[in-house]
Amino acid sequence: xxxxxxxxxxxxxxxxxxxxxxxxxxxxxxxxxxxxxxxxxxxxxxxxxxxxxxxxxxxxxxxxxxxxxxxxxxxxxxxxxxxxxxxxxxxxxxxxxxxxxxxxxxxxxxxxxxxxxxxxxxxxxxxxxxxxxxxxxxxxxxxxxxxxxxxxxxxxxxxxxxxxxxxxxxxxxxxxxxxxxxxxxxxxxxxxxxxxxxxxxxxxxxxxxxxxxxxxxxxxxxxxxxxxxxxxxxxxxxxxxxxxxxxxxxxxxxxxxxxxxxxxxxxxxxxxxxxxxxxxxxxxxxxxxxxxxxxxxxxxxxxxxxxxxxxxxxxxxxxxxxxxxxxxxxxxxxxxxxxxxxxxxxxxxxxxxxxxxxxxxxxxxxxxxxxx
Numbered sequence: 227x228x229x230x231x232x233x234x235x236x237x238x239x240x241x242x243x244x245x246x247x248x249x250x251x252x253x254x255x256x257x258x259x260x261x262x263x264x265x266x267x268x269x270x271x272x273x274x275x276x277x278x279x280x281x282x283x284x285x286x287x288x289x290x291x292x293x294x295x296x297x298x299x300x301x302x303x304x305x306x307x308x309x310x311x312x313x314x315x316x317x318x319x320x321x322x323x324x325x326x327x328x329x330x331x332x333x334x335x336x337x338x339x340x341x342x343x344x345x346x347x348x349x350x351x352x353x354x355x356x357x358x359x360x361x362x363x364x365x366x367x368x369x370x371x372x373x374x375x376x377x378x379x380x381x382x383x384x385x386x387x388x389x390x391x392x393x394x395x396x397x398x399x400x401x402x403x404x405x406x407x408x409x410x411x412x413x414x415x416x417x418x419x420x421x422x423x424x425x426x427x428x429x430x431x432x433x434x435x436x437x438x439x440x441x442x443x444x445x446x447x448x449x450x451x452x453x454x455x456x457x458x459x460x461x462x463x464x465x466x467x468x469x470x471x472x473x474x475x476x477x478x479x480x481x482x483x484x485x486x487x488x489x490x491x492x493x494x495x496x497x498x499x500x501x502x503x504x505x506x507x508x509x510x511x512x513x514x515x516x517x518x519x520x521x522x523x524x525x526x527x528x529x530x531x532x533x534x535x536x537x538x539x540x541x542x543x544x545x546x547x548x549x550x551x552x553x554x555x556x557x558x559x560x561x562x563x564x565x566x567x568x569x570x571x572x573x574x575x576x577x578x579x580x581x582x583x584x585x586x587x588x589x590x591x592x593x594x595x596x597x598x
Contacts, residue, residue, distance in 0.1 A: 229254065230575060232263040232585060235341035238592055242296035245288055245321075246587035247312035249301040249328060249355070249580050253281050255308075256584035257288035257295075263338065263588060264288065268581045272307045282311055289315070297595055299324040299587035301331070303356040322598075324591040328355025328583070329366045330375040332546030335586030336578075337370065340571050345371040347378075347540050349531060349559075352547030352579070353393070353443035353463075362386075364441025367495070367534060370544070372593030378534050379495030381445060383438035387426045392444070395458050396465040398426055399444050400451030403503045405430040412507070417457065442549045448503055449519045453512040463548070470552050473516035477554065483517050485525040497530050499523065520554045528562035535568055545572040546586075548579035 239261035246256040250273075255266040266284035270277045289295070300312035302325045309325070316323040326334075332355075333348030348368040357363035358377070365381030385402040386392040392399055397420055401413045410430065414423050429436055443466065450456045450465035455472055459465055476483075489502035502522045509515030531543050543563050550556045550572065560570045576582035 229267045230265040232265070232339055232575065233341075234258065234261050234263055234338055234589075234592075236261060237341075237343065241592055242595055243292040243294070244297045244299060244588050244591040244595070245285065245292060245295045245312075245315070246299040246584040246591060247285065247301070247308040248281075248584040248587070249308060249331075250303070250306045252579060252581040253277070253308055254581050254584055255281065255284045255288055256588045257292045258588045258592060259292050263585055264291065265576075265582070265585060278307045281308060285311065285315065294319060295321050297322040297324050297591040299326050299584075299591040301325070301356070301583075301587070302327045302358070322595070324587070324594050326587045326590045327358055327375065329363055329368060329547065330370060330590065331583050331586035332578075333368055333370045333375070333544045333586065334589040335576065335582045336544045336546050336571050336573055338585050338589035339574060339576055342542070342544075342571060343372065344542070345369060345540050346542045346544045346571070347531060347534055347538065348375075348544045348546060349527060350547045351442035351549035351555075354439065354441050362437065362439040362441060364439055364443055364547075365445065365497075366440065367497075367530060369534075369538060369540070373590050373597055379497060379530065380440040381442060382496050382498035382500060383440050384444050384448065385430060385436040385438050386444065387429045387436050389435055389437060393447070396447040396451030397457040398451075399448035400507075401426050402430060402436070403448045403452065403500060404507065406500055407504050409504070409507070420457070442547070445499060445503075446549070449506055449516070452503060452506045453509060453515045455512055455516065463551075466549070466552065469516050469519065470554055472513045473520045473554055476513040476517035477520075480517075482558070483514070483521050485522040486518055489522040490526040492526075492530060492533070497526060499526060502526075520558065524555065524558035524562055527559055528566060531563060532566045532568065541567070542569045542571060545570065546578055550578035
């Protein structure tokens with residue numbers, strides 16, 4: 227039984243059926259036929275045999291409804307179970323396999339929900355997704371037009387000391403930022419209870435096992451780690467949630483603060499918020515620091531989006547990706563973008579995270595077939 231049914235407008239009423247496999251986290255599958263999209267229940271992260279089996283069962287159930295799909299869409303990452311299973315289905319049925327970049331799919335999902343077919347500027351902010359350059363993306367400014375997208379800008383990449391482990395231990399992200407700012411000598415005193423401090427600093431100094439990512443999620447982690455709100459996570463997005471909660475307490479009591487002056491730089495499409503993070507490192511009040519982080523991030527993103535909109539002539543901005551679960555970010559950025567005369571589209575029935583990703587993949591596949 228479908229968890230959600232989304233009408234896609236009359237344009238695709240006669241289009242060939244497509245199936246989309248979703249990605250890795252919070253996986254759900256989507257089928258489209260006769261201008262109607264059906265999303266499966268969320269089977270969860272595809273890191274257990276049970277979740278992978280459930281994913282395959284949901285795909286087969288949608289195939290029974292679809293009949294013979296013309297295209298099978300999946301994430302760009304070739305090692306996801308969803309990608310491998312989709313490729314197998316495509317080969318079995320003789321359908322076209324359509325790999326879709328993760329953040330393209332996030333923006334396309336919102337376009338599909340709103341039946342928005344024109345070109346848009348997309349702000350895709352999340353934890354991670356494989357980019358077309360084979361590096362981890364997550365803070366992207368895109369031009370999206372159906373089956374096509376262009377990366378217009380991204381957040382300044384931050385180092386991940388220890389790779390994936392840095393995504394679970396925000397103090398490592400904080401250490402990486404301080405190292406970038408030439409303040410690595412402050413790290414031992416800030417995190418005296420972390421036995422890996424010396425190792426992490428040596429890794430950063432030698433650039434060993436420190437891949438860089440444009441991830442907005444890791445930016446939130448760094449802020450949370452610098453403010454002492456969360457040093458190690460025990461649940462998904464804990465650092466970002468604690469940061470939002472702290473900011474909400476401050477804003478509810480005292481209102482939005484002014485953005486940090488000179489809290490960011492913008493050059494050649496790259497938005498660098500390390501100056502803001504450097505300011506947070508000196509904050510004694512964590513709740514005030516969290517509020518300053520949100521206020522400055524919103525102001526920086528709005529300026530970034532407006533500049534690209536002015537250059538491109540596109541006035542519609544689409545918000546996508548799991549960072550938009552953050553209500554302060556979503557509401558504040560909508561307010562600032564609309565105040566600049568921009569039209570904002572955001573998820574309404576679907577969530578902004580990966581559970582709605584398959585709808586975006588299907589939307590891209592529909593446009594791919596139309597253009598072929």
